Amino acid sequence: MLADIGQHKKNMGTARDTLQQKLDADEDIVKVRAPIANPKLPEGHEFADLEMIEPHTLIAYMWNEIGMNIPEESVKAFWNHHRAVNSPWMENFSSVSDLHIPLGLYGDGARARQLAFQPVEKVLGIFISLPLFRPKSTRNSRWCIFSINENLLYGRKTLNAIFRRIVWSLNHLFTGLWPSHGPDNEPLNSPRAGQKFTDAGHRWALCELRGDWVYQKQVLGFNSSWTAGVNKSVCFRCKALGRGDCRTQYYHVHGDNAHSFGREYNLVSFLLNEMPANDICT
Numbered sequence: 204m205l206a207d208i209g210q211h212k213k214n215m216g217t218a219r220d221t222l223q224q225k226l227d228a229d230e231d232i233v234k235v236r237a238p239i240a241n242p243k244l245p246e247g248h249e250f251a252d253l254e255m256i257e258p259h260t261l262i263a264y265m266w267n268e269i270g271m272n273i274p275e276e277s278v279k280a281f282w283n284h285h286r287a288v289n290s291p292w293m294e295n296f297s298s299v300s301d302l303h304i305p306l307g308l309y310g311d312g313a314r315a316r317q318l319a320f321q322p323v324e325k326v327l328g329i330f331i332s333l334p335l336f337r338p339k340s341t342r343n344s345r346w347c348i349f350s351i352n353e354n355l356l357y358g359r360k361t362l363n364a365i366f367r368r369i370v371w372s373l374n375h376l377f378t379g380l381w382p383s384h385g386p387d388n389e390p391l392n393s394p395r396a397g398q399k400f401t402d403a404g405h406r407w408a409l410c411e412l413r414g415d416w417v418y419q420k421q422v423l424g425f426n427s428s429w430t431a432g433v434n435k436s437v438c439f440r441c442k443a444l445g446r447g448d449c450r451t452q453y454y455h456v457h458g459d460n461a462h463s464f465g466r467e468y469n470l471v472s473f474l475l476n477e478m479p480a481n482d483i484c485t
């Protein structure tokens with residue numbers, strides 16, 4: 204395993220160089236039409252072609268050209284473990300096999316720069332990772348598929364367009380076959396359409412969604428806000444307030460439950476209280 208990781212690290216170095224060359228040559232980059240914010244326009248937004256790498260293109264490249272491999276035993280052990288401990292996220296995973304390789308999707312923002320007298324520029328990145336591949340340097344185990352200046356996000360509509368494409372791509376990784384139809388169901392002429400991604404017929408399943416609070420608010424648009432006053436909750440998992448009567452405040456904890464009065468939302472009350480009424484998917 205250690206020797207494997209050493210070899211993988213070497214491959215990763217090469218992978219990064221090759222990936223950069225590919226980016227420079229504009230190969231495998233797709234454009235997704237999405238609304239972006241433009242406060243100078245009366246409607247507040249315009250449409251732009253945002254560039255990204257689809258997860259299935261990235262994963263097929265990793266397996267076929269870099270030689271990435273996750274041993275079958277590790278994959279089986281992963282699923283056996285989660286079945287044995289009844290992991291709650293496994294509830295809707297009945298169609299997954301013991302050989303689906305776990306994938307992760309992760310988002311994070313970073314401060315890019317600040318010009319004099321200008322607001323801070325932040326970049327948001329979305330990354331694919333392989334939870335069972337853990338080289339010493341985490342940098343080598345996650346790959347950016349999309350990035351954007353956060354000032355360009357038009358509500359949740361911009362990321363919704365990107366996520367629609369990511370989901371379309373991830374569904375193909377789940378079946379293990381190159382798409383035969385595009386994201387708008389248009390037939391694709393590619394000679395590999397409908398073919399297996401790898402000769403061995405590998406398939407992958409998304410098992411991890413990770414991101415900090417800011418990212419989750421950008422993606423899901425919680426009603427709560429950490430800057431909320433007395434009318435809105437400061438927590439997306441309970442009704443704790445940031446001000447007002449001390450019994451309703453976020454630091455009034457009950458027993459070992461960190462959420463106020465021990466009343467953490469269940470799925471239904473979370474949807475009712477936290478999810479906005481508009482722009483859920485569009």
Ligand SMILES: [Zn+2]
Nearest residue numbers: 438440441462
């Ligand atoms: Zn809470």
